[in-house]
Amino acid sequence: MLKIILMIISTVLVNNFVLAKFLGICPFLGVSRKTETAVGMGMSVVFVVTLATAMTWLVQTLVLNRFDIQYMQTIVFILVIAGLVQFVEMVLQKTSPGLHQALGIYLPLITTNCVVLGVAVLAVQNEYTFVESLIYSVGASVGFALALVLFAGLRERLALAEIPESLEGTAIALVTTGLLALAFMGFAGLVK
Amino acid sequence: MTTLLRDLVNGIWKENPVFRLVLGMCSTLAITTQAKNAIGMGLAVTFVLVCSNVLISAMRSVIPDKVRLACFIVIVATFVTIVDLVMAGFFFELHKAMGIFIPLIVVNCIILGRAEAFASKNPILNSFLDGIGMGIGYTLAILIVGCIRELLGSGSVFGISVFGPRYIPFLLAVLPPGAFIALGLLLGFMNKVNKKLAM
């Protein structure tokens, strides 16, 4: 039980996937202008990442390792993820058109979100068990969502502030992310 | 002829993937602790970019529209795996330094972005040049960031000490926050330069 808590704290705060591991920056910068969209994107990422890690773990164990074709990992994993996202989009369209409308363009973007592939590959690389991989993926994606929502809040404030013209837009966003990352570094040592 | 030249030069400044299109951020931030790693990544990405651009352009009339993203992904992933294997076999140190960011080249927005925006709609030679141009632009961009971070954070460039042994490194530069801040300031600077040039 303690191990689970430690793992979650470690992935959400200490080794935050966006602020410490540099995964998921493109959507992080692209989707974080408003807090509502950030929350929506965050939730879909958590869902997709967890499901994707579960499936890729199974594929790795039952197919890639069994037949010793680990070099196919990149192709197979990304195909699984692409297929999964497509599937999620179709399901959402049928069951919850409102949510589908709100998430709109972001869903296909999740396919190219480094977090999904990154978590899938890392979970297998660290040789976690199935349950450990699930916890790891939940922690990682929650960490991403957390950073995303925090950052959206910051950006809403930034939009009202006076910023030198050359720094407007992505430039100041990056600097702000850096400060956020600096703050998160304070969590290091929590897990010891 | 001028079109070809334009396609080549486009990616280096006007539509530089890192500084203007803001693509490929993840690798830019992660890999730029040392200038040497930046070159390795730049070459790897350029290789994959050029190969997939050419192949996708060659097949653009054959790939059905509905599954085009999936086809692009498979093609890109294949080249990425080739790069991964070749690097593991012959450039072990570099392979270890780049770690998980080699397979992540697959989801490097630059490659899929160019495939979708250019290669699938343009002839082979143009796509080839576009790939080279974008690759050079990307490599130059991360090289600049890498040199700055390595200089500030370790006092060296390409491993050659510049400030001498008594330099106290600005540690933040090689840590994650420093990466974000450095890139942000650099982008701001580029914006300023661009504005001046446009005037």
Next chain:
Amino acid sequence: MRDILELVLVLSIICLVAALSLAKVYDITKEPIALQKRLARLQTINAVLPPHDNEPDKNTVQVSLDAQGNEGGKVAARTADGSRTKTGAVLVYRGLKGDHVSGVAFEMKSLGFGGEVGVMIGLDPNGIIRGIEITSMNETPGLGARVAEPAFKQQFQGKSLNVTHFKVKKDGGDFDQVTGATITPRAVVQAVKNGLEFYQKHKESIIQ
């Protein structure tokens, strides 16, 4: 119907060609990759072993651990090609001079600041440390990561269980920690201590 068939066909052909080309490339690169991994491993081992005239990864002993194998740290080991041995076993590399064992090397792990720290420990047959190398770590550059610097590693040379107090100076022991970082050096010292105790316990089966 015909459309879907065409979609599936094109995608399948592309995947097939991709898989085949990758299989070919894999075939070509398989040995260079294995070689590189082995060279990297050998480099670490040779750095910590006393003088020897064999290839240590060709002369290994796998020691299974009992329940009390280890205190305060986890134990894991990898074979020369990087794959894991069964959990609870330590792979010991032996350096030979002529016929007798001149030294042993094995890897111990312990929990550091940012995850597991792997330490390769080299001992002479009497359990005196010849040298250590850090094999894996995720520690802060410039702070905890400085345990990989020669100044820190050299402290361990010549030390052994009976003579040395295996803790960092801050905890009353004999080892200098790194300025501004205590957790990583503590982890390294703990890993080395575990290693020495492991060796003492299983010395006979290792030296044979």
